[in-house]
Amino acid sequence: MISTSDFRKGTRFLLDGDPYVVMESQTQTPSARGAATLVKVKVRNLRTGQVFDKSFKAGEKFKEPDLEKKSVQFLYSEDEGLVFMDQGSYEQFTVRRQELGDKADYITDGLECKAMFFEGRLLDLELPPTVEFTVVEVEPGTRGDTVQGSATKPAVLENGLRVQVPLYIEAGERIRVSTRDGTFSERAR
Numbered sequence: 337m338i339s340t341s342d343f344r345k346g347t348r349f350l351l352d353g354d355p356y357v358v359m360e361s362q363t364q365t366p367s368a369r370g371a372a373t374l375v376k377v378k379v380r381n382l383r384t385g386q387v388f389d390k391s392f393k394a395g396e397k398f399k400e401p402d403l404e405k406k407s408v409q410f411l412y413s414e415d416e417g418l419v420f421m422d423q424g425s426y427e428q429f430t431v432r433r434q435e436l437g438d439k440a441d442y443i444t445d446g447l448e449c450k451a452m453f454f455e456g457r458l459l460d461l462e463l464p465p466t467v468e469f470t471v472v473e474v475e476p477g478t479r480g481d482t483v484q485g486s487a488t489k490p491a492v493l494e495n496g497l498r499v500q501v502p503l504y505i506e507a508g509e510r511i512r513v514s515t516r517d518g519t520f521s522e523r524a525r
Contacts, residue, residue, distance in 0.1 A: 355401035
């Protein structure tokens with residue numbers, strides 16, 4: 337059991353059957369006698385992603401969520417979604433693209449990442465910081481582009497993602513793209 341006194345950034349607990357993670361925590365001691373000490377936290381629902389503020393009385397207890405992290409590898413895409421393999425048990429499972437949101441754009445063949453499960457359901461995929469893609473199409477950079485400090489040009493990647501790349505990148509090259517914000521990171525070696 338987890339008490340409110342254990343709440344720190346990153347603490348996970350169950351509330352109303354859903355897993356939550358503490359993002360911020362502060363204890364508020366009242367000046368009036370007999371008033372209860374409150375623990376105010378900013379939490380994120382790990383299932384839905386919602387972030388909100390919540391207050392608890394000091395000493396309240398919560399169960400720990402049964403969260404499981406596994407190493408998984410992307411195998412292939414099919415009509416229903418994306419097929420991954422648990423690298424420990426070699427079991428395969430399918431995840432709908434909608435469940436992954438923007439993260440689905442960065443899934444490439446053979447990509448290895450960490451998956452977090454709650455009661456057998458996928459909660460989140462932890463992608464590597466950068467992912468490699470082949471540039472399929474680039475617009476030609478013009479000579480005056482560097483004058484205003486925008487020495488980039490639009491490019492289309494093999495997965496259809498559009499990113500701004502430096503002027504020296506050509507079609508057919510492999511580049512690394514940040515999975516955090518979808519920007520060009522570097523040329524792949």
